[in-house]
Amino acid sequence: xxxxxxxxxxxxxxxxxxxxxxxxxxxxxxxxxxxxxxxxxxxxxxxxxxxxxxxxxxxxxxxxxxxxxxxxxxxxxxxxxxxxxxxxxxxxxxxxxxxxxxxxxxxxxxxxxxxxxxxxxxxxxxxxxxxxxxxxxxxxxxxxxxxxxxxxxxxxxxxxxxxxxxxxxxxxxxxxxxxxxxxxxxxxxxxxxxxxxxxxxxxxxxxxxxxxxxxxxxxxxxxxxxxxxxxxxxxxxxxxxxxxxxxxxxxxxxxxxxxxxxxxxxxxxxxxxxxxxxxxxxxxxxxxxxxxxxxxxxxxxxxxxxxxxxx
Amino acid sequence: xxxxxxxxxxxxxxxxxxxxxxxxxxxxxxxxxxxxxxxxxxxxxxxxxxxxxxxxxxxxxxxxxxxxxxxxxxxxxxxxxxxxxxxxxxxxxxxxxxxxxxxxxxxxxxxxxxxxxxxxxxxxxxxxxxxxxxxxxxxxxxxxxxxxxxxxxxxxxxxxxxxxxxxxxxxxxxxxxxxxxxxxxxxxxxxxxxxxxxxxxxxxxxxxxxxxxxxxxxxxxxxxxxxxx
Numbered sequence: 001x002x003x004x005x006x007x008x009x010x011x012x013x014x015x016x017x018x019x020x021x022x023x024x025x026x027x028x029x030x031x032x033x034x035x036x037x038x039x040x041x042x043x044x045x046x047x048x049x050x051x052x053x054x055x056x057x058x059x060x061x062x063x064x065x066x067x068x069x070x071x072x073x074x075x076x077x078x079x080x081x082x083x084x085x086x087x088x089x090x091x092x093x094x095x096x097x098x099x100x101x102x103x104x105x106x107x108x109x110x111x112x113x114x115x116x117x118x119x120x121x122x123x124x125x126x127x128x129x130x131x132x133x134x135x136x137x138x139x140x141x142x143x144x145x146x147x148x149x150x151x152x153x154x155x156x157x158x159x160x161x162x163x164x165x166x167x168x169x170x171x172x173x174x175x176x177x178x179x180x181x182x183x184x185x186x187x188x189x190x191x192x193x194x195x196x197x198x199x200x201x202x203x204x205x206x207x208x209x210x211x212x213x214x215x216x217x218x219x220x221x222x223x224x225x226x227x228x229x230x231x232x233x234x235x236x237x238x239x240x241x242x243x244x245x246x247x248x249x250x251x252x253x254x255x256x257x258x259x260x261x262x263x264x265x266x267x268x269x270x271x272x273x274x275x276x277x278x279x280x281x282x283x284x285x286x287x288x289x290x291x292x293x294x295x296x297x298x299x300x301x302x303x304x305x306x307x308x309x310x311x
Numbered sequence: 312x313x314x315x316x317x318x319x320x321x322x323x324x325x326x327x328x329x330x331x332x333x334x335x336x337x338x339x340x341x342x343x344x345x346x347x348x349x350x351x352x353x354x355x356x357x358x359x360x361x362x363x364x365x366x367x368x369x370x371x372x373x374x375x376x377x378x379x380x381x382x383x384x385x386x387x388x389x390x391x392x393x394x395x396x397x398x399x400x401x402x403x404x405x406x407x408x409x410x411x412x413x414x415x416x417x418x419x420x421x422x423x424x425x426x427x428x429x430x431x432x433x434x435x436x437x438x439x440x441x442x443x444x445x446x447x448x449x450x451x452x453x454x455x456x457x458x459x460x461x462x463x464x465x466x467x468x469x470x471x472x473x474x475x476x477x478x479x480x481x482x483x484x485x486x487x488x489x490x491x492x493x494x495x496x497x498x499x500x501x502x503x504x505x506x507x508x509x510x511x512x513x514x515x516x517x518x519x520x521x522x523x524x525x526x527x528x529x530x531x532x533x534x535x536x537x538x539x540x
Contacts, residue, residue: 057424067392070369
């Protein structure tokens with residue numbers, strides 16, 4: 001993948017939200033001070049009348065957005081993942097999900113991508129926590145182009161949604177013309193020996209692992225499960241029926257995220273082997289992003305090794 | 312309030328956010344009285360399948376503009392509605408009722424800041440100043456200090472009234488409607504919880520309890536006697 005262009009998915013969000021705002025005057029950005037970092041700068045400059053900044057007040061930001069949504073606005077509340085999920089959690093539950101309002105929570109700094117900021121800013125619980133709230137949709141795009149496509153679709157689809165982006169640059173995986181559907185896994189390649197199901201910044205690892213495995217004669221199906229809720233249970237079921245050996249990969253705690261969601265399907269089917277690669281239920285520290293992944297075994301080498309071991 | 316019971320989601324209606332959602336029985340009674348649903352449904356309060364949830368639900372009950380119940384969250388929602396009116400250049404008003412105990416929640420003050428920043432003079436907030444919360448008096452549990460002074464410090468226009476005087480309430484509202492100075496409005500009314508019922512007045516034990524038959528009859532007799540005066 002090294003020759004691929006590197007760009008953070010938060011940049012894809014920033015670009016697309018500005019486009020969407022120009023198309024729909026009801027689309028509103030609610031920033032919580034850190035817009036520069038979350039890439040709402042272009043929107044703010046181009047569309048000042050659709051731009052609100054509530055200051056460092058996440059809870060109020062969520063409630064304020066709910067109020068806007070009751071009046072027909074389509075608010076995107078923008079902050080870092082750890083704050084946009086946990087600090088705002090109860091307001092999301094009470095005022096956005098229970099009310100089933102059309103509010104999008106769009107967060108940069110997902111997973112361990114805030115790296116050197118340390119554990120306080122790394123977000124390893126967010127997708128799991130939010131997927132347990134009824135009515136919520138939970139999404140993490142893999143690259144810049146898919147981020148743009150999924151942000152666009154989120155803006156056009158009614159309902160509460162949580163979108164999670166990377167702070168760090170990740171390789172571009174998809175061409176501009178690839179299409180994505182919220183709630184539907186995107187199959188990058190088919191295979192018969194192992195299915196690797198990943199999302200967000202770890203999709204690139206799944207792709208690289210599949211390439212390594214093919215050198216060893218192991219063919220891998222690679223699924224980009226950008227939406228963990230609603231989970232594409234059909235794609236998971238097919239992987240279990242067709243292959244039976246699954247590896248999930250995520251930049252999130254192995255508890256309650258993508259891996260857990262896939263395990264729920266497998267357990268109910270009563271078949272299939274699922275191995276989870278992700279953050280090992282431990283807090284991080286200030287360190288380079290790749291090092292933090294390594295410390296948790298979220299690496300191409302580990303995926304390859306697990307895939308070989310379960311053959 | 313300018314609302315249409317036949318069209319509860321009329322986009323230009325005034326909005327009402329009962330931030331202290333636990334007092335919703337009185338809101339339900341008002342909604343029924345003006346025709347949002349039949350008065351006969353009031354008896355379904357808190358029962359399975361009812362529109363009338365223990366705390367207000369906007370997806371179940373017509374006339375509820377947003378669900379509340381978790382304290383401290385309504386004012387931010389009301390500010391969002393008032394902001395939408397400003398953005399759309401509409402002149403509807405947004406009313407919010409906040410409890411004094413509830414004002415211990417930090418989100419109330421985050422919302423107060425935002426309403427001031429965006430000059431939401433179409434937001435009229437009543438603070439129900441009864442000095443009681445579930446575990447005791449506000450002074451005992453967590454003193455609020457001078458709430459009027461606090462709202463003024465946040466850039467709001469405040470009006471202090473006797474919360475039981477309809478005359479003062481109407482006068483305060485007239486003042487709010489006439490004032491287009493860019494300042495959000497806070498009407499803080501001194502009230503007595505359980506007013507008019509001798510054994511309920513200023514007793515925090517009645518925060519979430521219903522009277523038994525005997526107590527109900529006594530309470531109704533006392534209230535009726537006062538209405539006759």
